[in-house]
Every structure is written in structure tokens, then in C-alpha cells.
Amino acid sequence: MSAARKPTIAIIGAGLGGATCAALFQQAGYVVDVYEQAPVFTRLGAGIHLGPNCVRVLNHIGLERPLLEIAVRPKAWNSLMWDTGKPLFSLPLKDVAEKLYGAAYVTMHRGDMHALLIEAVDAKSIHFGKRLTGLAQDARGVRMAFADGGTASADVVIGADGVFSYVREWMFGPQDPIYTGYIGHRASIPAKNLKPLSFEDHAKWWAPDRHLIVYFLTNKRDELYLVTGAYEKWDSPKSWTMSSKQELRDAFVGFHQECQDLIEGVRLGTAAAW
Numbered sequence: 001m002s003a004a005r006k007p008t009i010a011i012i013g014a015g016l017g018g019a020t021c022a023a024l025f026q027q028a029g030y031v032v033d034v035y036e037q038a039p040v041f042t043r044l045g046a047g048i049h050l051g052p053n054c055v056r057v058l059n060h061i062g063l064e065r066p067l068l069e070i071a072v073r074p075k076a077w078n079s080l081m082w083d084t085g086k087p088l089f090s091l092p093l094k095d096v097a098e099k100l101y102g103a104a105y106v107t108m109h110r111g112d113m114h115a116l117l118i119e120a121v122d123a124k125s126i127h128f129g130k131r132l133t134g135l136a137q138d139a140r141g142v143r144m145a146f147a148d149g150g151t152a153s154a155d156v157v158i159g160a161d162g163v164f165s166y167v168r169e170w171m172f173g174p175q176d177p178i179y180t181g182y183i184g185h186r187a188s189i190p191a192k193n194l195k196p197l198s199f200e201d202h203a204k205w206w207a208p209d210r211h212l213i214v215y216f217l218t219n220k221r222d223e224l225y226l227v228t229g230a231y232e233k234w235d236s237p238k239s240w241t242m243s244s245k246q247e248l249r250d251a252f253v254g255f256h257q258e259c260q261d262l263i264e265g266v267r268l269g270t271a272a273a274w
Helices: 016-027 052-060 064-070 096-101 110-119 166-172 245-251 257-264
Strands: 009-012 032-035 047-050 076-081 087-092 106-109 132-138 141-146 151-154 156-159 185-190 202-206 210-216 223-231
Touching: 009 016, 009 141, 009 151, 016 032, 016 052, 016 110, 032 151, 047 052, 047 110, 052 064, 052 096, 064 106, 064 110, 106 110, 106 223, 132 166, 141 156, 156 166, 185 245, 210 257, 223 245, 223 257, 245 257
Parallel strands: 009 032, 009 156, 076 202
Antiparallel strands: 047 106, 076 087, 132 141, 141 151, 185 223, 202 210, 210 223
16 A cells, blocks of 8 residues: 555444444545445434533534534433432533533434434445455455455454444454343333423432433433333343333332333333343
8 A cells, every 4th residue: 555545444334433433534535435234224222322522523523513403412410319309419511511521411312313423424435235244354455255245345444343243253253242230221201101300301310229311312302211220130141132111110119200100101112121
């Protein structure tokens, strides 16, 4: 490769990390190809918090205005006692994050964030239906093989292909995920399913061995996201497992009534454990 030529870059996976990486490299003038195993993109996933450090990166690639049109800028992070709902602490966020760190703190749906990122990437550089099955490296670069029989090459290959990364396994060998015993139940809640809330935008109920978090996913405030953490036995740590509303009820017996109302408001078919 000539010293004057920028290396060509291949990114495996077009999720949040891969899409962000592609947008940044393209903005810097690199030739980038992104290989995504999914056939299409859909609004998948759950809620996500973005601190100012993350938002500054998104602002850098031109997403500040569209991000703030979709996301929620929570007024505060509200910590509550698990059984009484008594306020423990309220951490101011709205306007404070901008003043201290130069960018907003936001919450939003992962799928909405992903859609914004994909719009920032050259559409011609994203290749769908490309599941990586082989890598070979030599002095000329890296050659990739895909399940559909296709091949490609690049000077640099970046693995952004998730927890079961082929790139990581190729580099370091098989590494099974280590299950810590901690379960996260996740679900979306239509705001219309709930009584008026006692908090603005975000709340977290703390117990000694578990917690329950809820926050809004859109600045229309028509959808909330519930995510929990609790030590529980789980027999399938290597796969996504649908959980039920009853499992949520059982995991948070004794929690404040507002938590019970949130659990009852969960949209059927959306709860999952990880």
C-alpha cells in the first residue's frame, strides 16, 4: 500500500458500533464497506441511555438536531426506595450535562438511534445478507469469505459483530460468555397503559439485590422502557430468552405499587431476559 493512500476498511456488522465507526471513517475520507448479516434493518432492540461523551460523537457526525428531535432529555435521574418509593437522590441532567460536558444526556429507543446512524452512512457501502465465515490475512491485506459464497478484501477489517463475534473468535479462539447469574428483564410499556407517574422521565427503584428502571423512549412520551436486574437462575445464558409478565411479578414481589403498575402495563410479547 502506498504511503499516500489511505487504507481501505471493512467493518463486520452494522449495529450501533459498526454504523458509528463507518460514519466516522467516511467523514474522515476513508473508503469503507460494511458487511451486515441481516437482510434488512428493522426497529429492534430496547431502550438506551446516551451520556454526553457518546452524544458528542453523534453530534460530530451531524446528528445533533435529528437526535434531539427524537430522544428524551430527562430532567433528572431519580433514585427511589424499592418498597416505599421514597426519593433517595435526584441527579439533575437536563441542561446540566450540556453545561458541564458540552452535550446532552438522552434516552431513546435503540432502533431509532440505529436508524439515525444508518442515515449517516453512505448507503452504497452497506452490504446486507453477508454473514462472515472466513478470514485470511497476508502482507496484501485481509480476505473475507461469506456464507453466500461471496468474498471481499480490505487493508483493515474491524469486528463489530456482537457478543458472538466471528472476528474475535478468529483472533483469540472460542470464548464462551460467562454467565454471572444476573438477569435483566426488558419490556416496553405504552404510556396509555399507565396511571399518572410520580416522576419525570426516569426512575430507578433500588433494593439490596435487585433494581427496576423505567424511562421514556421518545420525546412524545408515548412509550416507556422497563429494564431490571436481579440474581436468578438461568439455564440458557447463551441465548435470548422470552420471559413472562408473571416472571416479572415474581421477581419484584414487595416492590412499590408504582412498580407493580408498570409491570402490569407491559406490552405482551415484549419482555425478555438476558
